[in-house]
Amino acid sequence: MAPIKRAMARAFNGVEGIFEYAFGQRNNPFVWLGALGWYFYWIVAASGVYLYIFFDTGITAAYASVEYMTRDQWYAAGIMRSLHRYASDALVIVVVLHLFREFAFDRLRGRRFFAWLTGVPLLAFIYVCGISGYWLVWDQLAQYIALATSEWLDTLPLFGEPIANNFLDNTALGGRFFTLMVFIHIFGPLFMLLLMWVHVQRHSQARVNPPRGLAAGTLLALLVLSLVYPAVSQPPADLDVIPAELGFDWFYLIAYPLLDVIPGGRLWLYLFAVFAVLAVLPWVPPAKRLPAARVNLDNCNGCTRCFDDCPFGAITMVPRTDGLAYDAQPLVNADNCTSCGICVGSCPTATPFRRAGPLRPGIELPHRTIAELRDEVVDATGRCAGRVRVVVFACDTSATDGLESDDTAIVRLPCAGMLPPSFVDFTLKRGHADGVMIAGCAEGDCHHRLGNGWTADRMARRRDPYLRRRVDTRRLLLSWLPAGAARRRRSAMSRFRATLGGLDDE
Numbered sequence: 001m002a003p004i005k006r007a008m009a010r011a012f013n014g015v016e017g018i019f020e021y022a023f024g025q026r027n028n029p030f031v032w033l034g035a036l037g038w039y040f041y042w043i044v045a046a047s048g049v050y051l052y053i054f055f056d057t058g059i060t061a062a063y064a065s066v067e068y069m070t071r072d073q074w075y076a077a078g079i080m081r082s083l084h085r086y087a088s089d090a091l092v093i094v095v096v097l098h099l100f101r102e103f104a105f106d107r108l109r110g111r112r113f114f115a116w117l118t119g120v121p122l123l124a125f126i127y128v129c130g131i132s133g134y135w136l137v138w139d140q141l142a143q144y145i146a147l148a149t150s151e152w153l154d155t156l157p158l159f160g161e162p163i164a165n166n167f168l169d170n171t172a173l174g175g176r177f178f179t180l181m182v183f184i185h186i187f188g189p190l191f192m193l194l195l196m197w198v199h200v201q202r203h204s205q206a207r208v209n210p211p212r213g214l215a216a217g218t219l220l221a222l223l224v225l226s227l228v229y230p231a232v233s234q235p236p237a238d239l240d241v242i243p244a245e246l247g248f249d250w251f252y253l254i255a256y257p258l259l260d261v262i263p264g265g266r267l268w269l270y271l272f273a274v275f276a277v278l279a280v281l282p283w284v285p286p287a288k289r290l291p292a293a294r295v296n297l298d299n300c301n302g303c304t305r306c307f308d309d310c311p312f313g314a315i316t317m318v319p320r321t322d323g324l325a326y327d328a329q330p331l332v333n334a335d336n337c338t339s340c341g342i343c344v345g346s347c348p349t350a351t352p353f354r355r356a357g358p359l360r361p362g363i364e365l366p367h368r369t370i371a372e373l374r375d376e377v378v379d380a381t382g383r384c385a386g387r388v389r390v391v392v393f394a395c396d397t398s399a400t401d402g403l404e405s406d407d408t409a410i411v412r413l414p415c416a417g418m419l420p421p422s423f424v425d426f427t428l429k430r431g432h433a434d435g436v437m438i439a440g441c442a443e444g445d446c447h448h449r450l451g452n453g454w455t456a457d458r459m460a461r462r463r464d465p466y467l468r469r470r471v472d473t474r475r476l477l478l479s480w481l482p483a484g485a486a487r488r489r490r491s492a493m494s495r496f497r498a499t500l501g502g503l504d505d506e
């Protein structure tokens with residue numbers, strides 16, 4: 001599986017580089033696919049509510065009411081109809097890309113399985129909601145969908161009487177199924193919203209809103225599309241005539257042409273197989289189980305920073321149990337902890353300056369302790385020679401190829417967010433290096449969700465624990481780049497070295 005993921009990640013990095021160039025790192029749509037999914041959902045929901053005001057839910061009058069909206073009220077309900085259609089299509093695009101991207105960047109395995117597993121039924125829901133929507137227009141495309149879907153459903157042993165009988169000809173046509181579709185099209189999205197909420201329950205501060213610029217630009221693009229190519233109906237459905245030609249929606253109806261070549265029963269089987277394979281992917285292969293963060297109560301003052309910063313909601317604050325004069329203490333839920341170390345970076349007691357007693361912060365990763373990190377910084381920088389010595393704190397996801405040299409020490413961390421700001425102070429103040437580079441994932445796209453954002457805020461002295469004022473920030477470089485961007489990081493390092501050289505000459 002790893003080579004497939006690597007190849008896909010390379011493809012994403014390539015395409016995303018172009019988008020980053022066009023939109024900037026912050027507004028790169030690939031970084032916001034899940035949030036765009038929410039955004040398109042809200043556009044579909046809002047436009048849908050508006051359309052419902054004018055929509056006639058009777059099978060005989062539905063077509064005319066949609067025509068009225070499209071032609072007579074093209075400037076309002078017509079635009080809403082197009083927005084409804086195009087935002088639904090956009091939802092499919094972003095969700096499918098989101099699925100592939102989370103897979104490619106391996107954000108689904110181990111304790112992160114939850115979002116993936118709840119995403120799989122969401123995918124099915126999107127299709128059910130979209131297909132039932134096409135049905136409601138009751139034009140020739142709806143007729144095709146009604147017939148194909150009912151025949152396909154009849155291959156399952158679910159219904160006593162074949163439901164395709166409802167669509168044999170105009171005399172057989174009843175409103176029963178149509179009413180069911182209206183019901184599905186209204187309650188399906190409501191249930192989908194509930195599932196979307198469940199989907200992000202293991203994410204604290206889930207990013208469900210894209211940045212304003214991206215949101216405004218996307219809405220504008222949809223509006224322009226709606227004005228230039230308004231969504232229109234095909235001729236009205238007539239069950240006595242087989243439509244000769246159909247305008248098709250490949251986003252929602254992609255499986256339907258397969259019914260011409262694969263028997264319906266077998267196509268169900270393939271579809272279930274695809275969903276079953278998707279559902280087990282978080283365990284293929286099982287992730288290595290790293291130990292969860294551990295709390296050392298004797299060094300914890302209950303400040304709640306670890307609780308605030310954990311990206312996976314793995315920490316809760318509970319009443320104190322050790323009798324010390326603090327109200328609360330953190331409790332780590334090992335089932336949710338991804339061992340990212342971000343809580344360690346947020347803990348004010350994780351300071352390498354500590355002299356009294358062993359260095360044991362209030363919270364830490366048992367397999368990557370702060371004491372070891374301090375020793376590693378001292379050892380690695382001790383081996384550095386040259387006029388301008390730089391230490392690079394790099395997260396496990398970031399490329400550092402070509403940075404290794406006699407005057408550069410590289411120290412790895414699970415996430416850039418694990419680095420307490422006091423380590424930068426320690427490294428510079430104690431003369432272990434002349435400059436510090438923190439190398440992490442692209443802005444807004446931290447592999448562990450929030451690590452690079454918190455680090456940027458802590459180093460900019462906007463978030464606790466702050467970088468101390470005495471640190472000369474010209475000697476600190478934050479390098480947020482996509483995973484494979486080794487060349488760009490080397491260039492950043494060259495520029496940084498030149499700056500540091502200049503500072504030494506001052």
Ligand code: HEM
Pocket residue numbers: 033034035037038041095098099102103107108112115116117118119120122123126196199200203205206207208278449
């Ligand atoms: C309506 C459809 C969907 C919406 C609106 C949606 C939205 C989101 C959002 C907002 C996040 C959180 C991003 C963050 O804060 O970091 C997320 C994460 C995620 N989603 Fe979805 N999603 C949808 C469907 C799917 C599907 C179909 C899958 C895959 C089967 C999926 C898999 C994931 C995974 C693996 C994560 C990240 C988990 C992690 O970082 O640990 N999602 N999604």
Ligand code: SF4
Pocket residue numbers: 292293309310311312313314315332336337338339340341342343344
């Ligand atoms: S290691 Fe990461 S996931 Fe685990 S408790 Fe700390 S911040 Fe939360």
Ligand code: SF4
Pocket residue numbers: 295299300301302303304305306307329330346347348349361362363
């Ligand atoms: S950040 Fe450190 S001191 Fe504060 S509550 Fe968490 S473990 Fe305790």
